[in-house]
Amino acid sequence: MKKEDKNNKTMADPMDCTACRSTGQMITKARKDGVVLNFDRAEDMKACPIGADSACCKHCFMGPCRFNARDPYKKVGVCGATIDTIMARNFARTVAGGSAAHTDHGMAMLELFRDVVNGKILDYEIKDTFKLESVAQSLDIETEGRSVKEIATDLYQELERTYTQVDGEIPFVKRAPKATLETWRKLGIVPRGAMREVVEMMHRTTMGVDQHYENITKQASRTALSDGWGGSMVSTEISDILFGTPTPVEVAVNMGVLKENMVNIIIHGHEPNLFESMLVSVGSETLVQASKDAGADGINLVGMCCSGAEMMSRHGVPHAGNFSSTEAIMVTGAVDAMAVDIQCIKQGLASVAKCYNTPLITTNTRAHMEGAVHIEFNEHDPLGCTDEIVIKAISRFKTRTHEIEIPSEVNTGVQGFSHEYIQYMLGGSFRGGYAPLNENIINGRIRGVAGVVGCTNPRTKQDDSHVKLVKELIKNDVLVLLTGCAQIALAKAGLSSPEAAHFAGPGLQEVCETVGMPPVLGLGSCVDNSRILIAASAMVAQGGLGDSIADLPVAGAAPEYMSEKAIAIGQYFVASGVYTMFGVTFPIVENTKFHNLLFNGLEEQGLGKWGFEKDPIEMARSMIAHIDKKRAALGIDKARERVLVDMSDRREL
Ligand code: NFS
Ligand code: SF4
Numbered sequence: 033m034k035k036e037d038k039n040n041k042t043m044a045d046p047m048d049c050t051a052c053r054s055t056g057q058m059i060t061k062a063r064k065d066g067v068v069l070n071f072d073r074a075e076d077m078k079a080c081p082i083g084a085d086s087a088c089c090k091h092c093f094m095g096p097c098r099f100n101a102r103d104p105y106k107k108v109g110v111c112g113a114t115i116d117t118i119m120a121r122n123f124a125r126t127v128a129g130g131s132a133a134h135t136d137h138g139m140a141m142l143e144l145f146r147d148v149v150n151g152k153i154l155d156y157e158i159k160d161t162f163k164l165e166s167v168a169q170s171l172d173i174e175t176e177g178r179s180v181k182e183i184a185t186d187l188y189q190e191l192e193r194t195y196t197q198v199d200g201e202i203p204f205v206k207r208a209p210k211a212t213l214e215t216w217r218k219l220g221i222v223p224r225g226a227m228r229e230v231v232e233m234m235h236r237t238t239m240g241v242d243q244h245y246e247n248i249t250k251q252a253s254r255t256a257l258s259d260g261w262g263g264s265m266v267s268t269e270i271s272d273i274l275f276g277t278p279t280p281v282e283v284a285v286n287m288g289v290l291k292e293n294m295v296n297i298i299i300h301g302h303e304p305n306l307f308e309s310m311l312v313s314v315g316s317e318t319l320v321q322a323s324k325d326a327g328a329d330g331i332n333l334v335g336m337c338c339s340g341a342e343m344m345s346r347h348g349v350p351h352a353g354n355f356s357s358t359e360a361i362m363v364t365g366a367v368d369a370m371a372v373d374i375q376c377i378k379q380g381l382a383s384v385a386k387c388y389n390t391p392l393i394t395t396n397t398r399a400h401m402e403g404a405v406h407i408e409f410n411e412h413d414p415l416g417c418t419d420e421i422v423i424k425a426i427s428r429f430k431t432r433t434h435e436i437e438i439p440s441e442v443n444t445g446v447q448g449f450s451h452e453y454i455q456y457m458l459g460g461s462f463r464g465g466y467a468p469l470n471e472n473i474i475n476g477r478i479r480g481v482a483g484v485v486g487c488t489n490p491r492t493k494q495d496d497s498h499v500k501l502v503k504e505l506i507k508n509d510v511l512v513l514l515t516g517c518a519q520i521a522l523a524k525a526g527l528s529s530p531e532a533a534h535f536a537g538p539g540l541q542e543v544c545e546t547v548g549m550p551p552v553l554g555l556g557s558c559v560d561n562s563r564i565l566i567a568a569s570a571m572v573a574q575g576g577l578g579d580s581i582a583d584l585p586v587a588g589a590a591p592e593y594m595s596e597k598a599i600a601i602g603q604y605f606v607a608s609g610v611y612t613m614f615g616v617t618f619p620i621v622e623n624t625k626f627h628n629l630l631f632n633g634l635e636e637q638g639l640g641k642w643g644f645e646k647d648p649i650e651m652a653r654s655m656i657a658h659i660d661k662k663r664a665a666l667g668i669d670k671a672r673e674r675v676l677v678d679m680s681d682r683r684e685l
Pocket of ligand 2: 090093094095096097109110111113118239240
């Protein structure tokens with residue numbers, strides 16, 4: 033349904049923009065207030081059809097060159113580049129961009145770790161020595177009879193190679209199943225060091241260098257693996273060591289976590305250190321008193337997007353919403369400050385913040401924004417920044433002039449399933465391990481495992497595909513692991529509570545009820561997708577489900593993605609052996625050689641493959657069909673007498 037606004041522009045019905053009721057309520061209010069949000073901008077900005085197909089190149093200034101997707105082989109670029117070269121180069125640069133983001137984030141965490149270990153930074157400490165030891169042991173670092181400082185120093189030196197090494201293999205590929213690692217070695221795609229891979233990827237895709245789509249894609253896999261098994265994995269592991277490994281915690285999610293009578297502060301971004309220090313600041317007696325002196329009942333700290341997902345998992349901090357809601361939430365008028373660091377921070381936030389007199393504060397030296405206030409966050413004096421943010425928020429509370437309208441929705445569920453906890457939860461403390469999961473997969477109670485991850489995107493109805501896809505998967509006894517904005521979508525839909533087990537098929541439901549877990553397990557932020565890789569490796573190591581990740585009855589999806597980082601994640605899952613499906617759009621011309629490589633050829637090389645499907649139910653069916661194919665190859669298909677409810681059954685129902 034479309035309506036016309038006063039300028040005769042058509043506006044989509046808010047409930048066609050989002051499945052999230054509170055966001056829909058704020059879209060309506062924004063229009064009344066004359067405030068433009070991401071949803072309206074998406075209507076206003078038609079996607080360029082040539083770019084959407086990745087059928088153009090601007091890598092040099094003899095171009096830009098563009099192609100007709102209906103007849104892609106009719107032309108070549110001025111340099112002679114074919115459509116396959118051009119699409120592969122564009123894709124590879126997207127992978128490099130996404131990998132660079134995770135890698136730079138991971139490097140920042142590792143740098144922080146180094147300075148905590150050598151005593152230069154005093155505001156943080158190693159919180160999880162158990163995890164420190166287990167990560168060190170996984171890299172063959174001696175832990176017996178050694179001090180925390182000695183182990184941590186060695187671990188730092190070892191992990192630094194993830195980024196800076198120019199030759200050899202990054203440390204964490206040791207954690208991959210042997211057969212998976214052997215496939216990578218055979219194909220020549222074991223990453224050397226993340227910086228080297230990203231730089232080489234950028235070099236190879238500049239004009240006149242690598243002009244074979246297969247060779248470009250190989251380097252794209254190597255670059256992506258340096259993210260998944262490198263940049264991202266180091267980020268997760270170091271963040272756990274410094275701030276604690278998540279264990280299940282009950283958390284409130286949705287815009288209703290804002291409190292009218294409190295000073296509301298939102299942290300949105302990706303690096304957990306800003307948020308960790310913010311927790312300290314909002315706990316300060318002086319600042320709490322200052323908020324009360326201003327007439328508030330106290331300070332209310334909530335998260336959004338991925339840093340929110342990490343803090344929710346580690347500390348149970350309430351989460352106000354995912355990517356598409358970050359502008360909409362300011363329309364409540366109740367946000368007294370929003371502080372951001374890096375990644376997924378829309379520049380549109382600045383103008384919305386201005387409309388509601390909300391201080392928007394950038395904190396990271398790498399990410400300033402016109403129209404925002406910059407208060408630099410420095411790990412040597414973190415509270416200097418975070419205290420000042422609280423003070424700004426209190427003074428905004430004191431001078432609130434806007435009408436406040438906070439949507440009432442609050443959903444509680446359980447979050448914080450780290451790989452370590454899943455292992456403990458399934459096996460109990462004595463027989464901790466993946467044996468019960470594997471047994472339940474082999475006996476057919478659980479059909480397989482799916483990772484559903486990634487963003488929301490205003491070009492598709494917010495949360496809608498996430499929820500439909502996941503409901504269909506669990507109904508068919510597929511256990512779902514979630515991260516990032518996908519995790520928040522499902523939390524808002526009420527699927528994260530153990531009571532949601534009734535949405536699952538009979539087999540999965542039985543397992544959930546026995547263990548007392550929800551049918552979907554939230555693992556944290558996007559860098560925490562590395563936890564899924566580790567879980568998959570643990571399933572292989574446990575035995576009975578093949579030798580490599582490619583043998584497992586698993587699949588992955590990002591049905592509402594928007595970020596380059598999602599493509600990097602998709603490519604590292606594919607290179608790790610997983611069938612990975614994306615929705616919304618895919619930057620490729622179909623029926624080309626490059627298309628065939630991504631969607632078939634990589635699987636023939638022993639890796640996983642890409643899939644694309646806009647309809648979430650169809651997406652679920654493809655994932656389930658793939659899981660069943662893997663079950664058949666493992667010879668465990670007979671164990672499952674329950675069949676998939678197919679389309680004709682559905683119609684009868
Ligand atoms: Ni992932 Fe996090 Fe969300 Fe997408 Fe952005 S917040 S790193 S990229 S939008 S899931
Ligand atoms: Fe055109 Fe080739 Fe230059 Fe790309 S690299 S813009 S295809 S001439």
